[in-house]
Amino acid sequence: MSGHLAPNASGSRASLAALVLGGRCPCGRAGASPCPACAATARTGAPGPTPSGLDLLIAGRAYDGITREVVARVKYRNERAAIDWLVAPVVAGILARGIPLDDLTVTWAPTTDTRRRARGFDHAALLAAAVARSLGRGSRSTLRRLDPHPQTGRARSARLAGPRFVALAAVRSPVLVVDDVLTTGGTLTAAARALRAAGARTVLAACVARTDGARARAAGHARNAPEPRSGPQGGDR
Numbered sequence: 684m685s686g687h688l689a690p691n692a693s694g695s696r697a698s699l700a701a702l703v704l705g706g707r708c709p710c711g712r713a714g715a716s717p718c719p720a721c722a723a724t725a726r727t728g729a730p731g732p733t734p735s736g737l738d739l740l741i742a743g744r745a746y747d748g749i750t751r752e753v754v755a756r757v758k759y760r761n762e763r764a765a766i767d768w769l770v771a772p773v774v775a776g777i778l779a780r781g782i783p784l785d786d787l788t789v790t791w792a793p794t795t796d797t798r799r800r801a802r803g804f805d806h807a808a809l810l811a812a813a814v815a816r817s818l819g820r821g822s823r824s825t826l827r828r829l830d831p832h833p834q835t836g837r838a839r840s841a842r843l844a845g846p847r848f849v850a851l852a853a854v855r856s857p858v859l860v861v862d863d864v865l866t867t868g869g870t871l872t873a874a875a876r877a878l879r880a881a882g883a884r885t886v887l888a889a890c891v892a893r894t895d896g897a898r899a900r901a902a903g904h905a906r907n908a909p910e911p912r913s914g915p916q917g918g919d920r
């Protein structure tokens with residue numbers, strides 16, 4: 684057991700939190716979620732087109748395997764111990780690209796009011812806060828969601844149309860929108876549209892995971908499929 688709890692460069696804080704909170708990896712091991720062995724199986728690099736309306740997209744991991752399980756645990760069970768692990772590749776990508784951080788507004792595409800009330804939190808806000816914290820910034824709420832329908836479970840055509848957002852106030856600095864899973868890109872495109880309408884000239888986005896095209900198409904036809912272990916089919920919210 685001690686092997687799974689040993690501090691390491693990327694997971695010591697998460698491991699400690701998991702110990703305190705009684706965390707457990709999706710594989711069943713007590714301690715960090717994910718445990719080092721499962722974390723090592725995560726696929727990085729998630730190629731694909733940049734959704735329209737964005738100047739740059741930074742995609743973290745591929746949305747499968749352990750990454751998919753951990754995203755679901757954050758989203759549906761509010762397991763916060765894994766958040767730093769989820770955002771780490773995105774943070775590294777932002778730093779590697781030399782994006783100026785001084786004027787950067789870090790924000791998120793909010794989920795529906797119904798979802799947020801039911802869960803008691805907005806997981807995208809948690810991810811944005813974690814990214815911002817890692818960059819030495821704060822995160823800020825900039826968008827309100829007008830569309831009451833969650834993206835999860837919608838047909839691909841409806842997902843592509845995206846939800847509707849409106850900015851809460853003028854947005855003038857470069858903006859980074861953080862989201863969990865990119866499937867069609869409809870959510871980020873809609874968020875970018877609202878931010879530009881409010882004055883943002885440069886809109887960057889970061890998603891912690893990205894589906895491949897085949898999985899995205901499958902998701903559009905899987906509305907009645909059984910839920911995976913940790914929750915419903917993921918994807919743009």
Ligand SMILES: [Zn+2]
Nearest residue numbers: 708710718721
């Ligand atoms: Zn594990």
